[in-house]
Amino acid sequence: MSDHAELSARAVRMIGRGAAICLLVLAIAYGIGGGEIEYSFSSDPLGPKVFPVALAVVLGLLSVWYFFSCGSAEGFPAGRLLLRVLGIPLVMIVAVAMFEPAGFMASIFVLTFGTALLFGAPWLKALAGAIGHAVLWWFVFSYLLEVYLPAGSVFGG
Amino acid sequence: MNLDYLWQGFAVALTGQNLLVGFVGCFIGTLVGALPAIGPINGIALLLPIAYTMGLPAESTMILLAAIYCGAEYGGRISSILLNVPGDAGAVMTAMDGYPMAKQGRAGEALALSGLSSFVGGMLGSLGLALFAPLLSRLAVGFGPAEYFVLMIFAFATLGSMVGSQPVKTLIGCALGLMLATIGLDATSGAYRFTFDQPELSDGIEFVVLVIGLFSISEALIILENQGRGMTVIRELGRMTARMSDIVRCTGATIRSSVIGFVVGVLPGTGASVSSAISYTTEKRLSDTEGTFGKGDVRGLAAPEAANNATACGAFVPMLTLGVPGSGTTAVMLGALMLYNIQPGPMLLTEHPEIVGGLVASLFVGNVILLALNLPLVQIFARVLTVPNWLLVPGILVLSVVGVYSSHSSVFAVFLMMGIGMAGWLLRKAGFDMAPIILGFVLGRVMEVNLRNALAISGGEISILFSSTICIVLWIMAAAVTILPAYLSRRARVRTLQPT
Numbered sequence: 001m002s003d004h005a006e007l008s009a010r011a012v013r014m015i016g017r018g019a020a021i022c023l024l025v026l027a028i029a030y031g032i033g034g035g036e037i038e039y040s041f042s043s044d045p046l047g048p049k050v051f052p053v054a055l056a057v058v059l060g061l062l063s064v065w066y067f068f069s070c071g072s073a074e075g076f077p078a079g080r081l082l083l084r085v086l087g088i089p090l091v092m093i094v095a096v097a098m099f100e101p102a103g104f105m106a107s108i109f110v111l112t113f114g115t116a117l118l119f120g121a122p123w124l125k126a127l128a129g130a131i132g133h134a135v136l137w138w139f140v141f142s143y144l145l146e147v148y149l150p151a152g153s154v155f156g157g
Numbered sequence: 158m159n160l161d162y163l164w165q166g167f168a169v170a171l172t173g174q175n176l177l178v179g180f181v182g183c184f185i186g187t188l189v190g191a192l193p194a195i196g197p198i199n200g201i202a203l204l205l206p207i208a209y210t211m212g213l214p215a216e217s218t219m220i221l222l223a224a225i226y227c228g229a230e231y232g233g234r235i236s237s238i239l240l241n242v243p244g245d246a247g248a249v250m251t252a253m254d255g256y257p258m259a260k261q262g263r264a265g266e267a268l269a270l271s272g273l274s275s276f277v278g279g280m281l282g283s284l285g286l287a288l289f290a291p292l293l294s295r296l297a298v299g300f301g302p303a304e305y306f307v308l309m310i311f312a313f314a315t316l317g318s319m320v321g322s323q324p325v326k327t328l329i330g331c332a333l334g335l336m337l338a339t340i341g342l343d344a345t346s347g348a349y350r351f352t353f354d355q356p357e358l359s360d361g362i363e364f365v366v367l368v369i370g371l372f373s374i375s376e377a378l379i380i381l382e383n384q385g386r387g388m389t390v391i392r393e394l395g396r397m398t399a400r401m402s403d404i405v406r407c408t409g410a411t412i413r414s415s416v417i418g419f420v421v422g423v424l425p426g427t428g429a430s431v432s433s434a435i436s437y438t439t440e441k442r443l444s445d446t447e448g449t450f451g452k453g454d455v456r457g458l459a460a461p462e463a464a465n466n467a468t469a470c471g472a473f474v475p476m477l478t479l480g481v482p483g484s485g486t487t488a489v490m491l492g493a494l495m496l497y498n499i500q501p502g503p504m505l506l507t508e509h510p511e512i513v514g515g516l517v518a519s520l521f522v523g524n525v526i527l528l529a530l531n532l533p534l535v536q537i538f539a540r541v542l543t544v545p546n547w548l549l550v551p552g553i554l555v556l557s558v559v560g561v562y563s564s565h566s567s568v569f570a571v572f573l574m575m576g577i578g579m580a581g582w583l584l585r586k587a588g589f590d591m592a593p594i595i596l597g598f599v600l601g602r603v604m605e606v607n608l609r610n611a612l613a614i615s616g617g618e619i620s621i622l623f624s625s626t627i628c629i630v631l632w633i634m635a636a637a638v639t640i641l642p643a644y645l646s647r648r649a650r651v652r653t654l655q656p657t
Contacts, residue, residue, distance in 0.1 A: 015586070015587055016587065016588075019584075019587040023329060030336055030351075033351055034339075034350070034351075037343075037348050037349075037350050038348060039343070039346040039347065039348035040346075040347075041346060041347070042345055042346035042348075043345055043346075043613065044345055044609040044610070044612060044613040045612050045613060045616065045617035046608065046609045046612050046613075046617075047346060048343040048345065048346045048348045048350060051339065051605045051608065051609075052336070052339050052350065052351075055332060055335055055336050055339070056336075058332050059329065059332040059333070059336065062325055062328055062329045062332060063329070065325050066325045066326070066329060069323070069325060073586065073587050073588045074585070074586050074587075074588060075586075076586055077382050081381075081382065084381060085378050085381055085382060088377060088378055088381065088554075089374075089378075089575055089578075089579055092374075092554065092558070092575055093572075093575070095558070096558060096568060096571045096572060096575070097568075099558070099562065099568055099571070100568060104559075108555055108558075111551065111554055111555065111558065112551035112552075112554070112555065115377075115547075115550060115551040115554055116547040116548070116551055118381065119381060119384065119545075119546050119547035119550060119551075120384070120547060121545070121547035121548075125547070126547065129547065129548050129551065130551070133551055133552060133555060137552075137555050137559065141559055141563075145207060145210070145211055146211075147207070147210050147211070147559065147563045148563065148566070149559070149562075149563075
């Protein structure tokens with residue numbers, strides 16, 4: 001079975017309507033948030049509230065228009081492909097969380113190794129690629145571009 | 158016409174540092190453009206924070222980004238011709254005749270000929286920019302806050318009617334961008350808006366975080382999804398030079414398409430995808446008497462390539478003179494100028510002639526570099542198509558993480574970028590384009606400030622937005638670009654439904 005189903009017109013409509021409802025909820029929440037902005041003084045007659053509230057109204061109206069006219073949408077991945085796609089942000093979260101405590105090299109190794117595996121690389125190639133990435137980018141950023149990168153607090157950096 | 162700024166610009170563009178920066182930008186841009194699905198906007202998004210962190214002056218950063226932009230327009234043709242997959246949106250039409258030529262064993266000729274037409278388009282577009290920027294700048298000096306506000310309405314109206322098949326999605330994208338721009342401290346009243354008591358959000362969402370999230374992270378996810386969808390690189394390039402007879406045959410198409418590309422580029426909000434489509438269909442109507450378009454006709458190859466390169470130059474006109482970007486990529490470059498606390502607009506030419514002049518001059522220099530790079534080295538650029546995604550995408554992610562971290566020294570910013578990237582991916586799945594969000598974001602604060610200033614001047618009277626001739630003309634133009642395309646497509650539909 002394909003991981004990338006072709007969308008029927010009904011599925012496109014459903015994705016569109018789901019998105020329209022989410023956008024409408026966002027518009028309402030944003031409008032309420034805009035209406036509750038507190039300020040004591042403003043040098044212009046409009047103040048900081050009116051623009052956000054007006055934007056909320058515009059987005060709300062556009063969401064309603066979109067709800068009744070939703071056209072094209074791409075298919076969402078399914079099955080193993082979906083897991084692999086969602087794996088990328090997961091690997092990124094782990095790598096970024098490691099960035100300051102474990103340092104640039106370790107963090108970039110995790111990021112590139114994990115991503116390469118998700119892209120279907122054999123594990124030995126992924127390993128070699130990740131080591132190459134970590135060393136190459138450390139050299140490029142630290143020595144060529146002189147960008148500050150954390151060495152890792154657990155290593156005393 | 159006073160072109161002093163241009164001579165001053167050549168003095169800036171021809172310094173050793175800026176020549177090097179331009180060369181590096183052209184090289185990276187061509188590589189980025191050659192990669193399928195990664196366009197100039199992704200390349201600029203990735204390189205911008207690094208240029209900023211390296212402490213390059215504003216004019217050098219703009220030269221670097223402009224070189225990447227133009228380089229990507231050149232590079233986009235490589236994967237269109239060899240892979241039948243456009244390297245960027247502007248190269249979609251290039252595949253129509255470029256790929257059939259490659260299948261006929263004429264890939265090398267197609268690459269050489271499209272390189273030459275890209276050069277002509279780029280040079281004519283640069284000339285148009287050099288001539289028109291001062292004129293429009295002088296006209297725009299008379300703009301007050303009300304005129305600026307209405308100008309931005311016009312920009313959004315143009316974008317809504319000309320980009321994508323669904324105006325509602327484009328307009329929603331603009332609204333989302335405008336909303337994101339309201340996050341942070343309101344300078345006029347000192348009120349915090351939508352910061353959720355997070356000190357990291359008090360200055361608002363940083364431009365780099367948004368642009369990398371939307372264009373790099375979401376792109377990585379899309380590349381993974383589309384991996385292995387039956388793409389075959391054509392490796393037999395054949396003769397690597399263009400035939401003189403083909404060059405002569407394409408001359409008219411190239412010049413006409415350059416003009417079309419430049420004019421479309423000047424319109425706020427439109428981009429290379431629109432201009433290349435218009436120029437291709439125009440040439441097809443004018444020249445395709447034998448039905449050869451779509452089967453490897455050299456004119457069908459030259460037209461979109463000349464147009465998309467001229468568009469890249471034309472898109473700088475509204476950005477540099479009005480502060481309104483002509484395309485998604487120039488919207489990112491507008492944001493880059495703002496990182497340096499430089500506000501683009503009619504005064505930019507007077508206050509920072511080194512930036513405007515340096516950028517315009519660098520486009521002329523960049524086109525020569527690009528031609529010199531693209532004719533002999535095209536085989537090397539073509540090799541980039543064979544780099545596997547498992548090696549390429551992790552590199553993109555490293556650049557994204559380091560780019561954001563280096564310009565903010567904050568892990569929060571990196572997590573925010575990832576959240577924005579996921580939201581961008583979901584929006585793309587629902588068929589939304591990311592460029593309108595960026596356009597809304599970069600114009601958001603300026604739009605609100607101008608509206609509030611206009612109403613402060615008028616004492617709260619909204620009639621100020623309709624009081625001057627410029628405002629009225631802009632309102633009429635906004636109404637025209639909103640209504641006309643809808644009316645014309647409705648009329649065309651009715652005609653096709655009518656029995657003959």
